[in-house]
């Protein structure tokens with residue numbers, strides 16, 4: 453097993469599995485976030501988030517999720533370093549731009565910006581909700597008038613600077629996935645000449661879903677601010 | 689038919705030996721026929737150098753018909769030059785224009801150290817092949833060719849993989865200097881055939897191990913190798929190798 457994990461193909465397999473796990477998480481995250489559009493004062497969104505925190509299964513998955521990020525990033529750094537070392541003298545004229553896609557060659561760059569965003573994102577939402585307790589669950593908020601997660605999100609996304617950082621990160625994430633999603637199936641060997649077109653199309657589809665899906669939130673809250681409707685309560 | 693000869697400026701990597709630092713040297717070649725191959729153009733340049741008492745440029749070549757894989761040259765940022773599915777010996781000067789400046793470099797990879805000028809040491813490929821081991825066959829009279837039924841698709845896929853000439857363009861063109869297209873072709877050609885089954889598990893494990901030890905990089909599926917491979921070996925082989933490796937790991 454250690455032989456496998458330290459081999460080139462083993463490291464790539466770990467990269468692909470951790471990446472795909474993160475993809476699953478993105479879907480789940482998007483599903484929860486969609487509740488923010490309901491205009492019900494954030495009620496459904498708060499409840500969905502709250503019930504997740506209290507599900508033992510989700511708590512376990514959460515640990516796996518943090519591990520997946522750490523493993524994905526650590527392997528990314530290791531693989532990229534090894535790949536750069538494999539060519540000690542670089543070419544004077546480098547034609548790789550004519551034979552491959554820019555995003556496929558710069559996964560560490562897009563990944564690093566995504567990582568930076570994940571840290572900011574956790575600091576903004578995970579830490580106050582789960583660590584400091586500055587943000588509270590729906591019942592407690594009802595009782596004490598404390599701030600809910602939905603309110604915290606609305607506040608953050610109404611900030612134009614945060615909204616722009618969010619949009620850029622989501623866009624880069626979409627491009628990371630456009631290459632990464634289909635690439636993971638190639639890495640896992642679930643590919644051949646026929647499938648590869650299917651995976652590539654699925655990859656574009658997934659990237660658009662994630663890009664447009666998550667991109668919609670900052671746009672929605674910014675629009676609300678400039679048009680002047682209450683993004684959280686429009687349905688009330 | 690009248691051909692106007694081209695005048696070209698060549699920037700060629702010169703390096704005395706493995707320990708020399710090396711540098712680009714600029715040469716002018718006049719009246720190059722568009723019908724010449726790139727290697728013939730180099731022959732003309734070397735004649736020129738010999739006549740002026742300079743040392744000719746060392747470069748690898750053998751068959752000059754696109755089947756041996758020796759003619760490694762990285763031309764204007766492209767392995768074997770700009771054309772698809774061609775080796776340097778099959779690249780014609782009509783692919784260039786009068787007045788062009790052409791930069792020619794050796795393959796660059798830790799696992800392919802420069803021996804001299806444009807010649808690199810591709811022993812690491814031989815080591816990978818050797819580590820793949822033998823294919824068990826019955827001795828005695830040659831078997832009737834039709835005695836072993838092989839599905840047509842498998843035979844075709846194996847044949848396509850076996851077309852790999854071990855040139856190293858995949859490594860040279862890969863941003864990671866990964867040898868996975870080459871190794872996957874060598875794994876696939878046997879994995880697909882009944883004759884290759886006895887050593888199937890060990891073969892892929894050993895070949896990947898030797899590949900890693902040689903210092904090639906890790907594939908990130910950018911696809912440059914497939915674009916640059918003179919034999920148009922498919923990326924599907926890499927997926928097959930990954931699959932073979934996973935299965936072999938589970939078995940062993």
Ligand code: HEM
Nearest residue numbers: 468471474475528559560563564567632633635636639908
């Ligand atoms: C939600 C976050 C992320 C998701 C869903 C994701 C997903 C993926 C997927 C599916 C792959 C393809 C794996 C393969 O080719 O087999 C991949 C590759 C890669 N990711 Fe991520 N990733 C994320 C975050 C990051 C971060 C934070 C970094 C780095 C700091 C990163 C760096 C990379 C690199 C360098 C590769 C290419 C590795 C290779 O092909 O060898 N990713 N990612």
Ligand code: SF4
Nearest residue numbers: 852853855856858917
């Ligand atoms: S896979 Fe193609 S590019 Fe690589 S060594 Fe074989 S023939 Fe050359």
Ligand code: FES
Nearest residue numbers: 752756757759777
């Ligand atoms: S010299 Fe043999 S392939 Fe070019």
